[in-house]
Amino acid sequence: QVQLVESGGGLVQAGGSLKLSCSASGLKFDNYAMGWFRQGSGKEREFVASINYSGEDTDYANFVKGRFTISRDNAKNSVYLQMNSLKPEDTAVYYCIAVLAVAHRVRFVGGDHWGQGTQVTVSS
Numbered sequence: 001q002v003q004l005v006e007s008g009g010g011l012v013q014a015g016g017s018l019k020l021s022c023s024a025s026g027l028k029f030d031n032y033a034m035g036w037f038r039q040g041s042g043k044e045r046e047f048v049a050s051i052n053y054s055g056e057d058t059d060y061a062n063f064v065k066g067r068f069t070i071s072r073d074n075a076k077n078s079v080y081l082q083m084n085s086l087k088p089e090d091t092a093v094y095y096c097i098a099v100l101a102v103a104h105r106v107r108f109v110g111g112d113h114w115g116q117g118t119q120v121t122v123s124s
Helices: 103-109
Strands: 003-007 010-013 018-025 033-039 046-051 058-060 068-073 078-083 092-099 118-123
Touching: 003 092, 018 033, 018 092, 018 118, 033 068, 033 078, 033 103, 046 068, 046 078, 046 103, 058 068, 058 103, 092 103
Parallel strands: 010 118
Antiparallel strands: 003 018, 018 078, 033 046, 033 092, 046 058, 068 078, 092 118
């Protein structure tokens, strides 16, 4: 069965950085676009970033452009989200997703598979 396991969340001060990792198993990783969504308390789940199967194409939500970077390592079946200049409004549970789609469609279609999520808390 497909498993996506996130790690790297935690508590950080505003302006700080965190790097999230997602390790995938049970799927042919380099067939899938990968992405990150997030859900803050009392808010709807929202798209953060996506990357295509080869890593050559990425897409970002406007509110993270210039601050977050998504990357993948197909040899390690892993996708990453480097988060810099964190703001309190970035506080949320971050979910890793895998989907058979091009990177720029991920924000519309969501994931075929979802991880359990990792909590990111940014203090002011």
